[in-house]
Amino acid sequence: MTAATAGPHVLITPNLAELLPQLEQRYPNCRFTAVPDDEPVREEYLDAEVILRSAMNEDTFDVLLSKCQQLRWVQITAAGFDWVGGEIWHRRLDEGLIYTRSPNSYNVPIAEYVIGAVLLHARAFPELAAAQQRREWIRVMARDVIGSTMLVFGTGAIGREVAWRARALGASVIGVNRAGTEAEGFERVIPFAEHLALLPEADSVVLAMPLTSENRCFFDAARFAAMKDSAVLVNVGRGALILEDALVEAMRTNRIGGAVLDVFEEEPLPATSRLWDLPRTTLTPHTSFRGSGNLQRLYADFCANFDRYLAGEQLFGTKRQPELGY
Structure with missing residues (x-):
């Protein structure tokens, strides 16, 4: 892969690692990396432009937000925005970081x-x-x-x-x-x-x-x-x-x-x-969203937005009412 053809580097939480083969096949010029929670953030993560986040330790996420200076977009695998937030997170949003949800996955x-x-x-x-x-x-x-x-x-x-x-x-x-x-x-x-x-x-x-x-x-x-x-x-x-x-x-x-x-x-x-x-x-222990087809729906939601990202188009799944937090 040459510098001219290389696409964005995307970080993925480990519970979504099953999607990596599909993503690598669909986007052969892009790099996809799973980020474990139980080890320090590696140097190889720091050029990432995109994070597809599901289960990720908040401390790990804060480090990535602080150190990944090329980070432009984070998509969460949830329908709601209210569970994400912190000082570093809000600073990056103020700097222009794009934040989207997965509206159809669950x-x-x-x-x-x-x-x-x-x-x-x-x-x-x-x-x-x-x-x-x-x-x-x-x-x-x-x-x-x-x-x-x-x-x-x-x-x-x-x-x-x-x-x-x-x-x-x-x-x-x-x-x-x-x-x-x-x-x-x-x-x-x-x-x-x-x-x-x-x-x-x-x-x-x-x-x-x-x-x-x-x-x-x-x-x-x-x-x-x-x-x-x-x-x-x-x-x-x-x-x-x-x-x-x-x-x-x-x-x-x-x-x-x-x-x-x-x-x-x-x-x-x-x-x-x-x-x-x-x-x-x-x-029930917050399990209504769990279903056998979730991974494929998450894949479809992310790919629909990633195609837009690569084309320079506006992403879907942003906050509809930012003043209310959703």
């Missing part, structure tokens, strides 16, 4: 998780599983998903994937976003300011929105009080969208029918957390 497994969570409670699987443990033969009346109403907070890529799947099951799906902007897959979309009036209609409520300064702990006692006592709440957004005290009270007093939570303010969730023992509540 939508499919998260949407399937949501549908599974809704069906879990509609078909009364928690009650049936408890009866099995007691060796008790019971018959529980299930609730139809067809004809039900689903309220989805967040009409981005994840929300849209949830919407068409739920509608395929016969549910009526209403979206909620900041301005009530129409979105594909939803029967209608309402502005966030009007959501409290719609909560009494919803048989299932899905939180698939980014965490911002405007919506932290918005799902409080008033929201739980507005819900049907048979409704199920599914959170695949961020744990801090829900006020924990209100959640605990709602579940302990049978205020709603059930909750399925995949995200928490503190992760890993401590063994001492009161959430573990809540009735009618299913907890």
